[in-house]
Amino acid sequence: MKIQHEVEATYALADDTVVPDLLLLDGVQEVRQQPAFSLTAAYFDTADLALLRSGVSLRRRTGGVADGWHLKVPAGGGRDEFHRPLGRSTATPPKPLRDLVAGWVRGEPLVHVATVHTDRTPSLLLGADGLVLAELTDDRVTGSTPEGETVAWREWELELVDGTADLFDSADQVFAAAGVHRAEVSRKVARTLGDRVPPAPRLWMPAADEPVSRLVHARLVEQVDVLGRRDVDARRGTDEGVHKMRVACRRLRALLGSFRPVLDREQTDPVRDELRWLAGVLGQARDAAAIHGRLRDLLADEPRDLVHGPVLGRLRSVYEGRGKDEVLAALGSQRYFDLRDRLDQLAADPPWTERAEASARDVAPKVLHKEFKRFRRRADAAAADEPEPALHEARKAAKRLRYAAETVEPVAGKKARRLDRAAHHVTSHLGELQDTTVSRSELLAVAQVASEAGEPTFAYGRLHALDEARASTLIAAFRVRATVARLKARTRKARKALRRT
Structure with a gap:
């Protein structure tokens, strides 16, 4: 099973927003645009969305260079992503991935809960000696549910490759000058499902004079x-x-x-x-x-x-x-x-x-x-x-x-x-x-x-x-x-x- 760790930030923007000069980001010396492509991901979860409520996503994705079944689990400051080949089934996640989510699913069946289609335009952000610091993708997204509800939006995803988290601070400043800020909902499937995904419990910052x-x-x-x-x-x-x-x-x-x-x-x-x-x-x-x-x-x-x-x-x-x-x-x-x-x-x-x-x-x-x-x-x-x-x-x-x-x-x-x-x-x-x-x-x-x-x-x-x-x-x-x-x-x-x- 292939495993990788991803650290990324998602930005919400208007449909007509122009990408700013990415050379303004600290350490970026070259921007290399990549060919555009399309992705379609079918997401699976329990009926009560036990995975999504825990920050976990399980999907079958086609298109691009990472076709396959993907399981994403929160880990550290990002997420661990587990990959399995597509296989024949389009409706049943592979057993190795089902086994990994058993602690959240607890015997409940996994069903198709959403489909997300993305038209993606990626750019590589390079630093000194051609080192790839990060990838910025300009995504135009359409999300739909099995009941026929659809929602469309545009977002940017900035994912670290060999860069450090300082790049996010720089991006926040450069993008803010263009009127672009971090998205309140970072996961495409969560935005597709909207209020069906309950918010995380609100915990008050504890203080000595409070209960x-x-x-x-x-x-x-x-x-x-x-x-x-x-x-x-x-x-x-x-x-x-x-x-x-x-x-x-x-x-x-x-x-x-x-x-x-x-x-x-x-x-x-x-x-x-x-x-x-x-x-x-x-x-x-x-x-x-x-x-x-x-x-x-x-x-x-x-x-x-x-x-x-x-x-x-x-x-x-x-x-x-x-x-x-x-x-x-x-x-x-x-x-x-x-x-x-x-x-x-x-x-x-x-x-x-x-x-x-x-x-x-x-x-x-x-x-x-x-x-x-x-x-x-x-x-x-x-x-x-x-x-x-x-x-x-x-x-x-x-x-x-x-x-x-x-x-x-x-x-x-x-x-x-x-x-x-x-x-x-x-x-x-x-x-x-x-x-x-x-x-x-x-x-x-x-x-x-x-x-x-x-x-x-x-x-x-x-x-x-x-x-x-x-x-x-x-x-x-x-x-x-x-x-x-x-x-x-x-x-x-x-x-x-x-x-x-």
């Missing part, structure tokens, strides 16, 4: 959206996608836990339980990839004459792809679809308690204090208990504190960011310690399998000793009192910032 519900709601909507976007990467089996989706689960669980006083627990606690289940499934695949990478790195640093037997091959056979089938099974289950439905409902209409009307200034400092105390209790326990298991619990508490700091950052500003960074330093340090704990346990199991296969096991013992030594170093370097004091100071300053804002 804490605004702060929590903004974070909730953000992380539900992140989980949906990472679903696609997890389905593709990318290690980063699985990891990021697991992190989104953790952030949502932490949010619903830290801000329990403002949310109806009868509705949110079951969702937290299901998020724990999903994070656990994702964690099996993520941990296997992390362990595999760690052991490969350790092995690469070993003298070759000390690595006996097919160690790399054995590690590959044990860890490569482990947990991925379970992830796909979970993401295709009704249990997962039900969870996504409940998360969408939470984001659309959170079950607030009366406490949600209290100001962020009143509620958020108490949340930070509560999460810091949780960390302090567990860190203190680590000083008097088995260090590795206790420090793992302290690490989880530090993550909760960090996620709480992320949530209040829109109100507390740089003080919350500093708390976030301090907590992240703790979780990174203790995270490596946890990696050594897991890898040592895994090495014993892998060595047993290798031994039963008649393979040398000396290298596994070497790696185990290296990780054991690294664990001792990490434990010795973790100063409980100093760490608690540092996070206490950062938490106190973030709380003060919330009260003073």
Whole structure:
């Protein structure tokens, strides 16, 4: 499957607007007009437009140089575009693309919802040494629905090729002088369907003296959206996608836990339980990839004459792809679809308690204090208990504190960011310690399998000793009192910032 990332801006203009001198754009030294051509795209979605409501589009396009099925998913500052060949069917998207959108579609049929015809005149914008910075297309568009409704307009699309986002700022200024501005609706299919595509939920910018519900709601909507976007990467089996989706689960669980006083627990606690289940499934695949990478790195640093037997091959056979089938099974289950439905409902209409009307200034400092105390209790326990298991619990508490700091950052500003960074330093340090704990346990199991296969096991013992030594170093370097004091100071300053804002 071909994948590319696109970053573009759409501009609305009158039918008789003249294209300004494009050499006025910063860095553009040559404009090379390309032959005009026509495109026709048929868009598919559920009856209630689940894809479009999430910023996703699925189309079958003919004409130009990119004939085929295209799936566009929001990613970063732009969109990831997945391509598949046209094939024979004109009414059924290819299965690989249907699989990628399953988290949004959730079993509903995909139907034809709109057709967009575009007469396109492209121009390449070149910089120094003939480098193509961007492509500007002058599009005359006609959109139609299966019911026979049509709408026509003209627009420009400026898409980066090898240029930087600064080009958009320059284009905004040059085009504004010609009376052209960014389009309110950037997607052609959304403009075709008009008010059938509901607007994104309006979220108020949270402030300290306003209800804490605004702060929590903004974070909730953000992380539900992140989980949906990472679903696609997890389905593709990318290690980063699985990891990021697991992190989104953790952030949502932490949010619903830290801000329990403002949310109806009868509705949110079951969702937290299901998020724990999903994070656990994702964690099996993520941990296997992390362990595999760690052991490969350790092995690469070993003298070759000390690595006996097919160690790399054995590690590959044990860890490569482990947990991925379970992830796909979970993401295709009704249990997962039900969870996504409940998360969408939470984001659309959170079950607030009366406490949600209290100001962020009143509620958020108490949340930070509560999460810091949780960390302090567990860190203190680590000083008097088995260090590795206790420090793992302290690490989880530090993550909760960090996620709480992320949530209040829109109100507390740089003080919350500093708390976030301090907590992240703790979780990174203790995270490596946890990696050594897991890898040592895994090495014993892998060595047993290798031994039963008649393979040398000396290298596994070497790696185990290296990780054991690294664990001792990490434990010795973790100063409980100093760490608690540092996070206490950062938490106190973030709380003060919330009260003073």
